[in-house]
Amino acid sequence: MPSETRSAGGDTRTFLGAIMRNPFELGAIAPSSKAVARLAASIVPDTHDAVVVELGAGGGVISDAIRERLPPGGRQLAVELNDDMVRHLRHSRPWLEVAAGDAADLGKVLGRAGVAQADAVISSLPWTLFDEQRQKSILDEVSATLVQGGRFSTVITLSAMPSRRFRRFRGLLEHTFTGVGTMGPVWLNVPPALVFTASRSRPGSKG
Ligand SMILES: C[S@@+](CC[C@H](N)C(=O)[O-])C[C@H]1O[C@@H](n2cnc3c(N)ncnc32)[C@H](O)[C@@H]1O
Structure with a gap:
């Protein structure tokens, strides 16, 4: 179905059905709002050959926001577990390159798609469902995938922030990347959310 005729209701229905079947993999009570999706996608570079990788594309709302910003000639891949x-992403967004796999194996998943490095990685993964080892593995894979100076953004709901797992994630983010900052919050998201942004460290400058 062309993206122009695709229904946002269909995205939400499929997403909510998947949450009912597997809440601990989806890690959300609703898809991100368009406002959060636009903030997360604001790190997409304006160069014509940019490679942008999305982690945890779900119903595709952030994929759409990335597509809106990515200049012609860019490449967009969505990694989804x-x-x-x-299936939903492939059916509803035939223009999107969907790589089925685990973000913890990002290098291998991208390798199968013929991608060595990315200019930006955009995530809405449920970080606070992951233990520290898994958080670290994924952040290390993201760092190894990004070009020097490449950007990373990730959606974090305010409801997740008081948890110990979030504090560990925040520490790992600071350790792995430079220039960690936030955008938002977007109060009308369900639940309200921030977007964290960071850049790939210079080689040897950190962990
Ligand atoms: C919180 S939902 C976000 C979905 C959508 N991007 C949005 O913002 O509405 C998290 C998504 O990440 C996916 N996911 C969870 N763990 C993953 C992993 N290790 N690798 C890739 N995707 C994963 C889930 O299946 C789900 O689609």
């Missing part, structure tokens, strides 16, 4: 969401 959940089979239902992979």
